[in-house]
Ligand SMILES: Nc1nc2c(ncn2[C@@H]2O[C@H](COP(=O)(O)OP(=O)(O)OP(=O)(O)O)[C@@H](O)[C@H]2O)c(=O)[nH]1
């Protein structure tokens with residue numbers, strides 16, 4: 003397949019994670035020559051979503067021993083140039099990976115039992131019905147990603163579903179949190195007086211930006227103290243602090259306010275919670291950017307990485323050596339998981355992840371919900387972000403639910419998450435009727451490199467990008483992509499709107515011109 | 530869509546031109562109705578495409594056109610580099626062939642509008658691999674919501690034939706129809722105008738059956754052979770499968786729009 007493979011680029015991007023993919027799309031969109039590589043045969047790196055079989059392969063890859071062998075590449079070098087060799091193998095940088103079944107391999111079909119008894123066999127048979135996220139993320143309805151998808155017209159490649167309820171863990175059980183005005187009035191969990199208090203507080207939070215004076219006196223206060231000052235009941239404080247502001251007892255007031263505001267601003271745009279979930283999983287999002295990049299001429303090659311980086315005496319990158327060829331580039335963008343050790347930041351904090359397959363929802367209801375639960379911190383664990391998705395999102399087959407847990411790493415993922423998991427579901431041997439039964443589980447840790455200084459040790463025209471961060475949304479990756487883009491191309495617009503197909507006129511001689519985008523898309527997937 | 534736009538993208542197939550009659554070539558269908566393929570074509574070059582009537586026919590019917598119900602299908606075209614995917618789409622949509630076709634930057638698909646019957650219009654979105662996505666597997670985004678698929682190989686390139694199986698597996702693993710069944714895939718053996726064919730017909734014949742393609746035929750994008758007929762066959766299958774009522778999202782899912790603040794059907798919560 004090596005025919006007419008160009009040898010010179012404006013930007014080479016190694017890795018198809020979120021930040022890398024946004025950058026590839028942005029550069030390609032403004033006419034730069036882009037080469038986008040990934041040494042895996044799937045898109046997304048640590049941002050990928052897999053079906054059940056694909057996930058098994060990923061787990062296998064993670065468990066391969068780390069191989070520090072350098073590539074044998076022997077690139078041609080010009081005067082003053084040197085080659086930095088890359089590792090031969092780049093297994094996923096996840097650690098403490100532990101996958102476990104909690105049901106028998108096979109079960110006799112039990113006839114007309116009320117609850118279906120799942121077996122390993124049955125789950126495996128349905129492997130294609132899964133989209134399991136390594137880095138599950140939500141979008142705020144008015145967050146940076148939604149705005150970017152719309153303004154760039156990449157939204158046409160994506161589909162979403164509303165998170166239908168926000169739930170909290172309070173006094174030993176799960177309760178839905180009223181978060182919209184309608185919810186607040188409809189809920190029976192709080193009194194009329196509380197309703198009024200809550201409405202007032204939410205109102206105040208949306209207005210605080212215009213009132214810097216008002217905030218002054220809360221400057222040194224925690225958000226919790228602020229809420230207490232408001233004479234809110236414990237019930238309400240819990241809702242606002244943990245479920246809406248997604249904060250802890252230590253969160254400063256201003257931060258708590260602004261988190262509350264972010265939540266409230268996104269309410270009501272698409273549904274009755276502020277959040278959207280990507281259909282087919284978060285791994286779809288980088289792929290949508292990759293598609294745009296390709297449509298604008300970006301060259302894609304999976305299962306291909308770089309064997310060496312060729313750096314000049316002036317500490318700028320000249321080329322990469324890939325598949326026995328030197329490929330020149332003005333810039334290199336590289337996912338951190340590819341970076342040679344000499345570029346890596348000293349230490350970075352970690353993320354603990356758990357994925358659980360269960361046979362009913364953690365909080366049963368009369369319809370399938372898409373649920374967000376911020377599990378408040380307690381003695382044994384920090385706050386845990388929990389998203390439960392069902393078959394409507396294509397995350398798993400009908401009759402099953404997938405629960406994603408994410409928290410800051412303290413020990414291993416299993417240690418960090420087990421106590422919360424035990425509260426929400428039945429492990430083998432347990433038979434609490436009100437809880438779902440666990441079918442399968444997986445734990446792993448990955449690095450949170452979003453806080454590292456990635457530019458410290460690299461050539462000046464090489465940009466490292468971080469992997470998934472702890473935040474609920476994709477905003478960090480967008481911010482990082484924008485920063486890098488403006489360093490590379492300060493004059494160019496970041497992802498201007500791509501025309502819809504019907505805005506492009508094909509002339510007889512194939513020259514394409516773009517019509518003014520005066521009409522709206524009619525070919526976009528629509529209801 | 531502007532008048533001009535339509536004029537250039539739309540091509541009407543010749544009335545009665547379909548059905549495997551031209552040039553003695555026939556398609557092989559899964560129901561076994563036609564298994565024979567004529568080795569020596571007796572076609573005249575471009576015998577399917579350049580019908581001078583087509584334009585005028587288009588203008589005659591433009592008013593009727595608006596009142597007809599429409600079906601919309603997304604068809605994806607995949608296969609190894611240089612097998613002729615883009616040439617095939619160009620031949621089908623614009624009835625032209627160029628020795629060297631550079632991908633149009635910034636477009637996802639070519640649009641073809643068919644008057645299927647007096648009362649039925651069919652719109653086809655033909656998704657070609659973007660010029661440069663060809664060294665790689667496709668993103669799932671490309672396959673999303675496809676109703677039908679063309680997997681193409683080059684009769685003079687044995688490797689491209691072997692790889693059709695990988696392409697088939699890739700499609701089947703990344704998308705299904707709304708009801709969960711695999712999307713209909715048609716196998717096309719392109720460049721049948723070339724003398725140095727490398728793959729035996731019997732081999733293709735058993736291959737397509739074993740691997741659940743809906744049918745196969747030889748084509749030549751260059752000569753315009755079996756281009757319309759093969760597509761007609763695929764559209765037929767898609768029509769029978771009763772999809773194509775627009776590129777429908779799974780019920781209740783959202784497509785982001787600028788104006789949007791409207792919750793959509795199925796998610797009134
Ligand atoms: N003889 C002959 N040549 C053809 C035919 N179809 C395409 N070609 C030639 O094959 C070459 C590749 O055609 P393309 O249509 O660009 O192939 P493609 O599959 O789109 O290739 P990529 O976009 O690179 O993946 C061109 O030189 C075409 O002229 C055919 O039916 N017969």
Ligand SMILES: [Mg+2]
Nearest residue numbers: 614615658660
């Ligand atoms: Mg092409």
